[in-house]
Amino acid sequence: VCVLTAALANPVLTTTVAENKDIVLVLDVSASMQTRTPQGTRFTQAQQRALEVLQTLPRGRQMALIMAGRQPQVALFFTTDRDILREAILSQQPTDAPGNMRDAVLLALSFTQGSGTHEVVIVGDGAYGPLFDLDVQHSPVRHIQVAGGEKNIGITRMALRKVLDT
Secondary structure (H helix, E strand, C coil), rough: CCHHHHHHHHCCCCCCHHHEEEEEEEEEHHHHHEEEEEEHHHHHHHHHHHHHHHHCCCCCCCEEEEECCEEEEEEEEEEHHHHHHHHHHHCCCCCCHHHHHHHHHHHHHHHHCCCCEEEEEEECCCCCCCCCCCCCCCCCCCEEEECCCCCCCCCCCCCCCCCCCC
């Protein structure tokens, strides 16, 4: 009886939840992204992962791009134009400054407005620490980590001077 009732109700299994989401992509442009790995720089890897996210964006869905540098910066607001999105991703460069991933994610979450129709995708090396305390109840957040981030140290400036003989 239960099986017959379920069959008559025309149940539908949906797997398109992710397909119905616009994406706010947060790209790490901090100094640590300049680190070279056997696969290239961390930033080059991050750009490739961001392009993969763009490739899986369903037709008709939009994407916005936020750079997570010292101050979060909106590189591109929501658009469905894949060529413009691709160019925006490829035209970014890592900075010599520490990043502020927390504020960048907060900015991305403000774009979602708790609507449930957006997903925040973070692409970075994970050198920014945990983001667990952020309120992400109404907007899914996905993290795509590129190589590195666990041991993060680098020289961003160096100055030389001549020692005077006395």
